[in-house]
Amino acid sequence: MVNLSILVGNLVDSPDLKYTKEGTPVAHFDMITSETWSDGDRKKESTERHHVEVWRGRGEACAKILTKGSLVYVLGMKITNKWDDDRGQTRYSTVIRAQDVKFISVKK
Numbered sequence: 001m002v003n004l005s006i007l008v009g010n011l012v013d014s015p016d017l018k019y020t021k022e023g024t025p026v027a028h029f030d031m032i033t034s035e036t037w038s039d040g041d042r043k044k045e046s047t048e049r050h051h052v053e054v055w056r057g058r059g060e061a062c063a064k065i066l067t068k069g070s071l072v073y074v075l076g077m078k079i080t081n082k083w084d085d086d087r088g089q090t091r092y093s094t095v096i097r098a099q100d101v102k103f104i105s106v107k108k
Contacts (some may be wrong), residue, residue, distance in 0.1 A: 001077060002014055002094070003044055003077045004075070004076075004077065005074070005075070005076055005077065005078050005096050006072070006073075006074070006075055007031065007033055007050055007052075007074045007096065008033065008034035008072070008073050008074075008104070009031040009034070009050070009071070009072070009074075010031060010032050010034050010069055010070065010071050011030070011031050011066055011067070011068055011069060011070045011072065012029070012030040012032060012049065012068065013030065013068045013099050014029070014031065014063075014066065014067045014068050014078070015027040015028065015029040015054075015062045015066050016028045016029065017059060017060065017062075017063035021042070024047065024055065024056060024058045025055070025056060025057075025060045025063075026053055026054070026055050026056075026059050027053070027054045027058075027059035027060070027062045028051070028052070028054075029052050029054075029062065029066065030049055030050065030051055030052070030098070031050050031051050031052055031072065032047055032050075033046060033047070033048050033050065034046065034047040034048070039092045046059050047090075050074075050096055051082045051093070051094065051095045051096065052076070052096045052098055052101075053074060053095050053097055053098065053099055054090050054094065054098040055097075055098075058098065058100075058101055061101075061105045062073075062101055065103060065106055066103065066106060067106070067107045068071070068106075068107065070103065070105060070106045070107050071104040071105040071106040072101055072102065072103060072104060073100075073101070073102040073104055074098050074100070074101050075093075075098065075100040075101075076093060076096040076097050076098040076099050076100070077095050077099070078095075078096055079094070079096075080092055080093070080094045081093050081094075081095070
């Protein structure tokens with residue numbers, strides 16, 4: 001079985017770097033990917049927003065170098081978290097846990 005996601009897209013905002021209780025760094029950022037195609041004489045586009053988390057040294061590098069609009073390549077695993085909110089509703093969130101991040105074009 002393989003759980004592998006490959007994304008190339010632009011950051012929505014600069015990464016947010018936080019630390020766990022144990023002091024392990026983790027950066028979070030959202031990125032946008034899009035797909036375009038033609039439907040007869042009409043051009044169509046579909047855009048997706050992805051939540052990405054990057055751990056340890058790679059996360060620190062992302063937080064230090066990347067900014068809003070940077071173009072990145074992300075290789076990682078799709079992780080779905082499940083919890084019950086305060087009203088008893090089951091909630092889900094999906095994140096890409098990056099194993100590798102390549103900086104294609106960094107915005108200053």
